Amino acid sequence: MLQHPPAEPGMREDEVETPALILNLDAFEANLATMARRLKGRNVALRPHAKTHKSPVIAHLQKAHGAVGQCVQKVGEAEALAWGGVSNILVTNEVVGARKLARLAALAHVATIGVCADHADQIDALDGAAAEAGARLTVYVEIDVGSGRCGVTSPQEAADLVKRIADSRSLTFGGLQAYHGGAQHLRRFEERKAAIVSAVGIVRATLDALEQGGLPCPAVTGAGTGTFDLESTSGVYTEIQAGSYCFMDADYGRNFDENGAPVSLFRQSLFVLGTVMSVTRAGSAVIDVGHKGVGVDSGLPLVWEKPDIAYAGASDEHGNLKFTPSHNGALKLGEKIRLVPGHCDPTVDRYDWYVGVRNGRVESLWPITARGAMT
Amino acid sequence: MLQHPPAEPGMREDEVETPALILNLDAFEANLATMARRLKGRNVALRPHAKTHKSPVIAHLQKAHGAVGQCVQKVGEAEALAWGGVSNILVTNEVVGARKLARLAALAHVATIGVCADHADQIDALDGAAAEAGARLTVYVEIDVGSGRCGVTSPQEAADLVKRIADSRSLTFGGLQAYHGGAQHLRRFEERKAAIVSAVGIVRATLDALEQGGLPCPAVTGAGTGTFDLESTSGVYTEIQAGSYCFMDADYGRNFDENGAPVSLFRQSLFVLGTVMSVTRAGSAVIDVGHKGVGVDSGLPLVWEKPDIAYAGASDEHGNLKFTPSHNGALKLGEKIRLVPGHCDPTVDRYDWYVGVRNGRVESLWPITARGAMT
Structure with a gap:
């Protein structure tokens, strides 16, 4: 059951039923504008992560501030966005299971849908689901750039998967998914910088392997609110996936910037x-x-x-x-x-x-x- | 948006979309039967806590196994149960705020509704809301029996609140809310026993104060899955509020019984x-x-x-x-x-x-x- 709203428009904040999730709209809008300003001239696209906000309304406001599309982690999130009019969605995650793949492929009839893979079996299953639906899916190869979670662990494995996508019937190669989740909450700027320098090195090695294989790479996508300044000026990332920047939280508030002060680029909204x-x-x-x-x-x-x-x-x-x-x-x-x-x-x-x-x-x-x- | 079900009846478990919340029905039903057997002859009622299951379906199954009603923590939970046909609900919590009180009083037209108080202002607000709705609410005075959270901290304060309820227009005194949350996960049986012995002492002192004030106490309600054996044989508790017993979890699995073995009365469902x-x-x-x-x-x-x-x-x-x-x-x-x-x-x-x-x-x-x- 959807819970009824805890407030009505026009009500004073102190009349809202609690607990309630409050969004300071001035601070939220300022954050969207700050991110647009910060990325200007850096030749990277912004694809905010909807795992944070889970709302087509916010996705559309981010688009109005220059976002090229949205990221999600789950097929259900992609459905909620696509059904809410979001036209370009990347599932920054592996999707496993026949029913989920069928749902994902169905969405490709109403939006441009990207998804990640780090295993040949996933690519074959995605190809089968897309062909069955009469749709095309864009597939990104996820590489592990330091988080030790999903993603292939060598440039050659990445190249093999890209080749498999290129050889498929119903898939298009979208690029590399290269998100370093473990770097986002390293407290000192120098630690975060070292982590992203290392990630960039892995991305470069992977791009080299693709080039040697004659496999063009259309995009390198990744980065979060803790490190996007680094990826967006790295020269190899083409797309930024930050999500939390629109809201912020106490844990991001424990990060320090390059001057040793608490990070303050975005406001708590x-x-x-x-x-x-x-x-x-x-x-x-x-x-x-x-x-x-x-x-x-x-x-x-x-x-x-x-x-x-x-x-x-x-x-x-x-x-x-x-x-x-x-x-x-x-x-x-x-x-x-x-x-x-x-x-x-x-x-x-x-x-x-x-x-x-x-x-x-x-x-x-x-x-x-x-x-x-x-x- | 309500999420669509991750499965269909008849499907094999390994076909269910994930993540999914699986209930082993055999184990779940065994737990309901075990609790009924365990409490038999102890002269205590069972009022399971729906903060655990949040489902009218499960509430009705518990009623079929002897439960006299349900506990909840929130007005919204009470609404979900009452609208699902549960006829006797105790909010084991203080409710503060005009809109919430109006919702609670409205529910008293379709179910017997109890609620807790630990402050005179709450009682006055409850009385006002009930009178406004033309309904009666049953109010329990919460006493702190060791958790250091809500509840009055002396027998005299409890007696004063009971008197205030007795003097109200639209409230009925239901009894004492005496839940020791902090005792539930004490690992050793002896620790839990000591905590409940202490809680029982506080209850007895409070009952004495009520008796001296000529204030009859219809019920003493409390206890959780970790300690209900102790409260239900204490001679002062009349009602048991255990919730987790129907499901169990890893943390309850870390409790030891009186023989020093991991607790095993209920099954993981x-x-x-x-x-x-x-x-x-x-x-x-x-x-x-x-x-x-x-x-x-x-x-x-x-x-x-x-x-x-x-x-x-x-x-x-x-x-x-x-x-x-x-x-x-x-x-x-x-x-x-x-x-x-x-x-x-x-x-x-x-x-x-x-x-x-x-x-x-x-x-x-x-x-x-x-x-x-x-x-």
Whole structure:
């Protein structure tokens, strides 16, 4: 069941039912503009990752700021976007299983659909599904550039897979998928730079192998919010897949920039709004947001603009707030608190609605159409 | 958007699209029967906690095994159950906010609705909302019996709140809410026993204070899957709120019983089914279940009946499987793997459907109606 919206347009933020996912629209729009400015002149395309936002509405706003298409991780996310009018979608992931492949191929009738592969069997299955549907799929070969997760581990394996795609009936080679997930949250700029220098080296070696095989490579796609400045100026990446930049989160806030200061290019636009629901003891209070309402995989949320209050522990439906001695007066029952999620992506995936807020008022409600789209 | 079901009745389990929430129906039904047998003759009622299962279907099956009603944590969960025909619901939580209170009071026209309070202002607000709706609400006073979360912290405070309920226009005093969440996962039986002995002492002191105030207490409700044996034989608890017993999870599997053996009263009935989607390196594989698909707040999932394979790390949509040296042969692309969730409640909350399986075939699909019901 889709949950009913926790707010209505025009309502004050403090009237919103909680927990609710709040989007500061000014900050969100500023982030879209900042990314467009930052990439200008770098000769790279922006293909934001919808695993973060899961919303055709946001995809269209990103397109208005220059995005060439969207990334997703799951076929269900691709469906939600394609059915919402997004015309160019790359599944940055391997897709395994006959039913999923049939769904993916069906989508290729209404949108340009790319997908990744790191194994010959996947390519054969994709070719079969596309042929069966009478559709064409664009296939990217995923190479492991340092994360140790998916992706082939040698240039020759990549070249073999590209050759197999070229020899297929219904597939087009799209390029290399070269995302270094493990680099995004390395804290020091120098660590992130070293990781991406290494990734770029692997990409170059792979491009060399393709060239030697007479296999043109149309694109190199990858990068996230933590490192996109590096890939986008590397000379080998042609497309940037950052997702979190539109929202940001507490964990990205723990990264440092090249001057050793906390990263500050993008603004925090995403919040979970909670309500103080129990105040039975001094120095603490209970908020109605637990780990069902905010992702804790990358640490606990922060309390926004109240540095003297800590979110000290999460159970399923409750959060324990603790006050430092400097706090003047206890939190009041019913008081609203904005939390900065530790990790934006899994937090968004718990909600059905964005509550867009401007100047303290609810301006818009956007459904999170791909919420829970895991298959 | 409700996600489409990942399976159809009659399908083999290995044909189910993944990630999927699998319910072993034999084990699930055995757990319901085991709880009924265990509580027989103890003069306590069973009111299972629907924060675990979020499904009217399961609530009705529990009623058929003797449950007197259901617990929930959120008004949205109460709505999902009441609209699904559950006639007796206790919100084991404080509810704060005018819109929520109006929704709760509205439900009291179609079901018997209980709710907790630990502050006079909550009682006044509940009374106002019930009067406004022309309904009666049953209010339980929550006492802190050791968790340090919600609940009043002295018998006198409890007595004052009970008096306030008795003096209200539209509220009925239901009893004491006395749940010790912190005791459920204490590993050793002796630790759990000591915690519940302490909780029972606090309950008794509170009952004494009510008696001195001439305030009859109709019920003492609480207990979870980790400790219900203790509360149900305590002589003071009249109602048991266990939830996880119908599913179990890896974290409950780390509790030891009074003989020092891992607890084994209930069977593992809940699984997340995943598919091996990438196999590019020796000794490891990638499965399509990350922390968006399985709760990691209480530890990583276990691989079911494959002790030589470990789920070693979760990212949003991927799980890294590692093989111990004893493993014969690599996992195959497309192979299905059952995971035992670290924590059942938040895992269920990520899915729209239970896939009920018996003898390797899909028997039934049940919607998780209260998935995401957070307000």
